[in-house]
Amino acid sequence: MSKNTRIILICSGKGGVGKTTLTANLGIALARQGFRTAVLDADFGLRNLDLLLGLENRIVYTAQEVLEESCRLDQALVKHKQEPNLALLPAGNPRMLEWLKPEDMQRIVSMLIDDFDYVLIDCPAGVEDGFRNAVAASKEAIVVTNPEISAVRDADRVIGLLNTHSVEPIQLVLNRVRPKMIASQEMLSVNDVTDILALPLLGLVLEDEQVIVSTNRGEPLTLSSSKSPAARCYTNIAKRMQGEEIPIIDPSKEGSSIGDKFKRLMQTKIF
Amino acid sequence: MTMTLRDILNKLLGRQPSSASTARERLQLVLAHDRSDLSPELMEQMRREILEVVAKYVEIDIEAGAVSLETEDRMTALVANLPIRRPLAINSKIEEVSS
Ligand SMILES: Nc1ncnc2c1ncn2[C@@H]1O[C@H](COP(=O)(O)OP(=O)(O)OP(=O)(O)O)[C@@H](O)[C@H]1O
């Protein structure tokens, strides 16, 4: 059973592109599908996963006490009330960064695999120690990026590093997509980004104000049956992770008004 | 380099290219360098050395020769564009070099 546990790193290189939001939403969505899911906050410097899941007041122990063997793993895991299939392993004190080694992360993950189908690791930004520790414990990766030049460049860097760590498969999630801007060619299109990064696209997430609303409440969008654009995107990504074939719709190719059709025509590639 | 219909229209009208197309071009360039880990100085040094070698065999303009990195599908290629001024009698040159 433990061999089948999928251990997935959620990383990006650049900060603030939506790793933690994706981890929280996928964690809830997978749990709702019946999978026993653990989300591991590997961002020890700036932990936030607890907040996005609304679990910040229920933390007693963290990964730190587990590693120091001053508590058991099940004492540190925080179960989600509405979705008991989901558990958070909180990040410890930022001072952990001084001594944390790749082997420590591997040890934590190896303790989780017996009881979970999925382990999602919320990676810190950057490509330094925090990233390296998290990669060492991961089998697969999801690279999150935005259709912006700096985010794509950093994603490319991270993909190069993941390749040297034999993490596989590596899939792409393109977050904060704005169809209108893509249609008027003021934003890199979905194809532009997948062409440049040459990674299979697991899904895209639309720019959506509801993401902020749900963060305020500590209730990920996938928790309710929200029909907001981003909620549907996250749910579809979770389904694709099981191999369900849900087509990815290029948002800039939708719309049937004459204006939309004209913009589509203008996107035709000539060379 | 990909060009959309809008890019062509912009060009015809003397307008700036769309920002997405500028972003695409800039990214392709910067990634070719990131992926190869070559600094501009090293690129320039390599360009000069390649041209010096080629100049042994054909007459070229050292300043006009361009060596660049191009990238597609995570594969980076070194592309040299070296206009030959005058196709030399290559055989005689080889003899000269080997003698
Ligand atoms: N699809 C979206 N639409 C609108 N806002 C979004 C979307 N995705 C993320 N955000 C916002 O972007 C910000 C950064 O998100 P998040 O914290 O998930 O990024 P991160 O990659 O984990 O950042 P860090 O590198 O600091 O850990 C948050 O304010 C979040 O609400």
Ligand SMILES: [Mg+2]
């Ligand atoms: Mg984060």
